[in-house]
Amino acid sequence: RRYDYVTDGDEIYRRSFATIRSETDRSHLPVSAETVAVRMVHACGQTDLIQHLVVTPDFVPAARAALAAGAPILTDAHMVVSGVTRRRLPADNDVVCHLRDPRVPALARDWGTTRSAAAVSLWADQLDGAVVAIGNAPTALFHLLEMIDDGAPLPAAIVGVPVGFIGAAESKDALLQHVSAVPLLTVRGRRGGSAMAASAINAVAQADEL
Amino acid sequence: RRYDYVTDGDEIYRRSFATIRSETDRSHLPVSAETVAVRMVHACGQTDLIQHLVVTPDFVPAARAALAAGAPILTDAHMVVSGVTRRRLPADNDVVCHLRDPRVPALARDWGTTRSAAAVSLWADQLDGAVVAIGNAPTALFHLLEMIDDGAPLPAAIVGVPVGFIGAAESKDALLQHVSAVPLLTVRGRRGGSAMAASAINAVAQADEL
Numbered sequence: 001r002r003y004d005y006v007t008d009g010d011e012i013y014r015r016s017f018a019t020i021r022s023e024t025d026r027s028h029l030p031v032s033a034e035t036v037a038v039r040m041v042h043a044c045g046q047t048d049l050i051q052h053l054v055v056t057p058d059f060v061p062a063a064r065a066a067l068a069a070g071a072p073i074l075t076d077a078h079m080v081v082s083g084v085t086r087r088r089l090p091a092d093n094d095v096v097c098h099l100r101d102p103r104v105p106a107l108a109r110d111w112g113t114t115r116s117a118a119a120v121s122l123w124a125d126q127l128d129g130a131v132v133a134i135g136n137a138p139t140a141l142f143h144l145l146e147m148i149d150d151g152a153p154l155p156a157a158i159v160g161v162p163v164g165f166i167g168a169a170e171s172k173d174a175l176l177q178h179v180s181a182v183p184l185l186t187v188r189g190r191r192g193g194s195a196m197a198a199s200a201i202n203a204v205a206q207a208d209e210l
Numbered sequence: 211r212r213y214d215y216v217t218d219g220d221e222i223y224r225r226s227f228a229t230i231r232s233e234t235d236r237s238h239l240p241v242s243a244e245t246v247a248v249r250m251v252h253a254c255g256q257t258d259l260i261q262h263l264v265v266t267p268d269f270v271p272a273a274r275a276a277l278a279a280g281a282p283i284l285t286d287a288h289m290v291v292s293g294v295t296r297r298r299l300p301a302d303n304d305v306v307c308h309l310r311d312p313r314v315p316a317l318a319r320d321w322g323t324t325r326s327a328a329a330v331s332l333w334a335d336q337l338d339g340a341v342v343a344i345g346n347a348p349t350a351l352f353h354l355l356e357m358i359d360d361g362a363p364l365p366a367a368i369v370g371v372p373v374g375f376i377g378a379a380e381s382k383d384a385l386l387q388h389v390s391a392v393p394l395l396t397v398r399g400r401r402g403g404s405a406m407a408a409s410a411i412n413a414v415a416q417a418d419e420l
Contacts, residue, residue, distance in 0.1 A: 002359050003352050003384055005377045007323040012349075016375040044254075045373045045400035079404065082292040113217040139222075142213050149212050163255045163405075165226040167215045174213055190255035194289065195373075195403050 032060035036203040043199035062183040066156035076140035083198025117143035128153035135197025138167030161192035242270035246413040253409035272393040276366035286350035293408025308332040327353035338363035345407025348377035371402035
């Protein structure tokens with residue numbers, strides 16, 4: 001080899017997680033969320049993410065139990081579908097994104113909303129007890145909260161980490177108003193994204209880090 | 211609606227890009243890379259990314275010409291495959307990831323390397339004039355550089371933004387040693403990821419932002 005680098009995949013993970021643990025203070029988080037926080041930092045390469053992370057104490061137990069019982073993972077982005085590591089899922093769980101459903105463009109047009117929000121409306125029959133992972137669109141998270149506020153069945157847990165400059169921080173503030181109603185994980189502010197959403201799901205899906 | 215938010219997709223993009231432009235200084239970048247930088251900031255929600263971004267003056271012209279001529283996009287991650295917006299591609303370009311190729315596990319074992327690096331070795335016949343987008347594994351970028359150093363055909367342009375704590379910063383430093391050999395884009399340090407890689411490709415693929 002012409003360069004000096006670690007080539008063992010498991011060893012790269014071990015050293016990465018050890019580096020993250022040595023550089024971060026995770027004392028404000030529930031113990032059950034510790035591996036989730038470490039994996040999310042790993043996904044973005046930034047230790048200061050921890051300070052913006054909010055995880056309710058019931059989030060990991062509720063999401064993990066739901067996945068073990070076969071609950072689907074509902075997401076707003078195909079990148080999250082790609083990012084979920086299938087061999088970590090305990091029950092070969094479905095990972096569902098309706099963004100390319102043929103009904104979506106007309107729904108978005110009729111309602112005057114984004115395709116992401118229109119696709120979330122198609123979760124109606126799947127929401128009860130599901131694990132939600134929103135990693136892209138603030139409008140998707142807003143629409144989910146509107147469905148819940150209007151009496152839709154509650155998911156088992158919500159990962160709500162849309163990213164961006166218009167509505168992302170606000171949508172996560174709105175999610176945090178539901179902290180007593182549903183187990184949730186979010187990252188305050190503009191940061192988020194599909195890699196963070198997928199890494200949270202991957203950490204929840206299996207207690208072992210490797 | 212129960213919440214106050216923008217629901218027009220194009221308007222969300224326009225306001226996002228305007229916010230990013232008002233909050234960032236892009237004067238150190240080539241003019242041709244301005245829309246790429248803005249789109250990458252949009253993908254991660256962080257304006258300070260700009261300071262860590264390196265784009266050679268030939269990167270956007272070379273990558274754009276290659277895509278217009280039908281060059282494939284070679285990537286190390288299925289999340290990048292999902293993140294490339296097909297309607298922005300000028301020639302219905304292939305987006306290629308060999309990570310699930312059946313030859314990969316044996317190659318990785320035989321060579322004592324990661325599956326990501328082994329998958330990159332399968333680019334050998336496709337590398338000449340291609341657009342490379344590495345958004346996940348430092349070992350994939352190291353392996354690509356080793357292939358190039360050993361005389362492999364040069365790609366038209368390289369997006370090299372692996373993420374993480376073990377080898378990511380070092381692999382990007384090694385990429386920057388090739389700055390006179392190949393048009394390139396990278397983000398110094400630990401930050402990177404599939405969303406950043408895909409956003410760079412999406413910006414290059416089409417000059418119009420919307």
